[in-house]
Amino acid sequence: MSVILECNALSKRFGSTLALDNFSLRLERGKIVGLLGPNGSGKTTLIKIINGLLVPNAGGITIAGMAPGVETKRIVSYLPEKTYLPDWMKVSDTIRFFKDFYEDFDEKRAYDMLHRLNLDPSKRLKSLSKGTKEKVQLILVMSRRADLYCLDEPIGGVDPAARDYILNTIITNYDENATIIISTHLIADIENILDEAVFIKAGRLVLHAPVDEIREKEGKSIDTLFREVFRC
Amino acid sequence: MQWELNTEKPVYLQLVEQIQAKIIAGVYKPGDKLPSVRDLAAQAMVNPNTMQRAMTELERDGLVHTNRTAGRFITSDEELIRQLKEKYITEIVRDFLDKMKQLGLGRDDIISYLNKLTENSN
Numbered sequence: 001m002s003v004i005l006e007c008n009a010l011s012k013r014f015g016s017t018l019a020l021d022n023f024s025l026r027l028e029r030g031k032i033v034g035l036l037g038p039n040g041s042g043k044t045t046l047i048k049i050i051n052g053l054l055v056p057n058a059g060g061i062t063i064a065g066m067a068p069g070v071e072t073k074r075i076v077s078y079l080p081e082k083t084y085l086p087d088w089m090k091v092s093d094t095i096r097f098f099k100d101f102y103e104d105f106d107e108k109r110a111y112d113m114l115h116r117l118n119l120d121p122s123k124r125l126k127s128l129s130k131g132t133k134e135k136v137q138l139i140l141v142m143s144r145r146a147d148l149y150c151l152d153e154p155i156g157g158v159d160p161a162a163r164d165y166i167l168n169t170i171i172t173n174y175d176e177n178a179t180i181i182i183s184t185h186l187i188a189d190i191e192n193i194l195d196e197a198v199f200i201k202a203g204r205l206v207l208h209a210p211v212d213e214i215r216e217k218e219g220k221s222i223d224t225l226f227r228e229v230f231r232c
Numbered sequence: 233m234q235w236e237l238n239t240e241k242p243v244y245l246q247l248v249e250q251i252q253a254k255i256i257a258g259v260y261k262p263g264d265k266l267p268s269v270r271d272l273a274a275q276a277m278v279n280p281n282t283m284q285r286a287m288t289e290l291e292r293d294g295l296v297h298t299n300r301t302a303g304r305f306i307t308s309d310e311e312l313i314r315q316l317k318e319k320y321i322t323e324i325v326r327d328f329l330d331k332m333k334q335l336g337l338g339r340d341d342i343i344s345y346l347n348k349l350t351e352n353s354n
Contacts, residue, residue: 171279212242
């Protein structure tokens, strides 16, 4: 199996806080991976490092063998926790924007998904609800044919029906060579679609294992195990 | 027929059991073509790799077979399905009997309960 992401003893410090502490992780292609940890555990910091938005203080990271940079941005599709698309854009503008930016963007796929959600491409983002905007952003990100998808809290702000739609979008759109990292603390909602779970606590890797192996060994759900590991 | 997954057991095992149940109940008939792994995964809201693993298990037991070009099919071996049904039902009844035994019920008690309840449901 070929490796898509390799983190080697990563550390990232913000002032006196260690956001990542000697963090090592190796992910293979073709997996859906849950990056699971409470608030402030380092999930977003890791994802930002993968996307070259933050630089680690120590340690190394490679994506498909390359250090984060222009070449990796070509193959990494990133859904940040906050939307960065300007409000004045129409949905169709955002599609053109992505098409301009990314070679691997599949316009047809994006329009198909918009259509299935009954979303009018001529609407301006300003006129959409928060949840709908999140859906548009996810559609854009999932319409790329990337090697690594980093979804930072993709289901946080949407209702349960939309959540199902989003998970469905993730299941039906990824291909066997791509890996998807989903960061969240809403574990019960996503655990059935995961291959592997990564637990992160105070910047440290606590656990990295296949989800079915965890259930077989522990006899409990990932959600239950999470509550035990992270009991306050 | 809905997919009902709990979270304690490995998902692939639950998928195997539920597809078996669908074969026994005749939702999937002998020789039926199955939807693609991806479509089944989307239906059940599970990871496609997990659904693939369930299919591999079912193939190993001969309940499902792959035709390289045409897709994946339920076995046409009705004897195999009959055996599966018998095994499946025996397991459920055995579970039930164990529970009744734990509650201290004998054979006659169980039969009288069964008679009473099936009368009501008719």
